[in-house]
Amino acid sequence: MNISVRNLTALGLLGAVLVGCGREAVETPPAPPAKEPAASTSPSPRASAAAAGPKPARVPAAPPTMAPGPGGLTPVYTHRAKGAGKATAKGSEKVVALTFDADMTADQGPRAAQGERFDNPQLIETLRRLKVDSTVFMTGRWAEEYPDQAKSIGRDPRFEIANHSYSHYAFASPCYGLPTVAKPDMADDVQRAFDAFRDAGAVNVVPYFRFPGGCYDDAALRALAPAGVTAVQWDVVSGDAFARDADAVAEQVLDGVKPGSLVVMHCTRSAAPVTEQAIRRIVPELRARGYRFVKVSELMGG
Numbered sequence: 001m002n003i004s005v006r007n008l009t010a011l012g013l014l015g016a017v018l019v020g021c022g023r024e025a026v027e028t029p030p031a032p033p034a035k036e037p038a039a040s041t042s043p044s045p046r047a048s049a050a051a052a053g054p055k056p057a058r059v060p061a062a063p064p065t066m067a068p069g070p071g072g073l074t075p076v077y078t079h080r081a082k083g084a085g086k087a088t089a090k091g092s093e094k095v096v097a098l099t100f101d102a103d104m105t106a107d108q109g110p111r112a113a114q115g116e117r118f119d120n121p122q123l124i125e126t127l128r129r130l131k132v133d134s135t136v137f138m139t140g141r142w143a144e145e146y147p148d149q150a151k152s153i154g155r156d157p158r159f160e161i162a163n164h165s166y167s168h169y170a171f172a173s174p175c176y177g178l179p180t181v182a183k184p185d186m187a188d189d190v191q192r193a194f195d196a197f198r199d200a201g202a203v204n205v206v207p208y209f210r211f212p213g214g215c216y217d218d219a220a221l222r223a224l225a226p227a228g229v230t231a232v233q234w235d236v237v238s239g240d241a242f243a244r245d246a247d248a249v250a251e252q253v254l255d256g257v258k259p260g261s262l263v264v265m266h267c268t269r270s271a272a273p274v275t276e277q278a279i280r281r282i283v284p285e286l287r288a289r290g291y292r293f294v295k296v297s298e299l300m301g302g
Helices: 009-014 045-052 109-113 121-129 140-145 147-154 183-200 218-223 246-256 275-288 296-301
Strands: 095-102 134-138 159-163 205-209 230-232 261-266
Touching (some): 095 275, 121 147, 134 205, 140 147, 140 183, 147 159, 159 183, 230 296
Parallel strands (some): 095 261, 159 205, 205 230
16 A cells, blocks of 8 residues: 555645645555454353352453554544445445544634634534434644533543544644644654543543644654554545535535545534534434444444
8 A cells, every 4th residue: 555645635625724624545444343252151141140240340342443554654544445344235334424623723722712612512412412423533732621521522422532633733744724743743742632631531532543634644654653543534524614504514415425434524613613503404314314323433343
């Protein structure tokens, strides 16, 4: 697999944005999830359980990840490969992963202090009300600004938190005007974000990483290798960054989704003000088509 600098053509429609919204990655089949040991059988389960004493606590399975690419490069995942997952009479299982980037750069503290909102609690509550499993790609700076929300999201089984860097600085340049992280500092920047999630009290944290702006190259994939993450991009761009027309966002998602798709949206109220409204249309329409909403970990595990 030869991974070259990505041109991110699908992001042209977003302009020079400072929120994570990019495109393009290499599709590599995910590693299969580890199999749980088969349950033992007994003619009298209750008697056996009583004799054996209390059952040990079940250890949650580790989130699925992908093996490193050639030369140890960080692997990149964009969507479930066709034919992966459960087969149905009508073809591939209709699952889709909605993902939300909680963006905040390291130097936007003064703007937050002046009242700009980089969070979107209404969106999170709508996802809960509609019972939509999803993945939030969070920056460490966002978690520090909104620790109570980071904890709430990271302890709700409906969600999982993935890494969107600490600083939301670019990992390749040029990248829509974002400042750039030095190559020797990339793995540390990612670890700093994981530390921020831990400090906020988040529990449901997965070893996935999304490049700010969607920008990366071979050098970034190599520099990120010590972090031990799987990079997760997408195959459907919602176009919600700075959008003002919720129906246009919804239609772009509805037109692009296919079985196994991974959609990028945002959880940043000031930069994506109509996302929650678009979700209220997207979710029922995709369910009417037979789709089920899953987290990235389930999509990749398939």
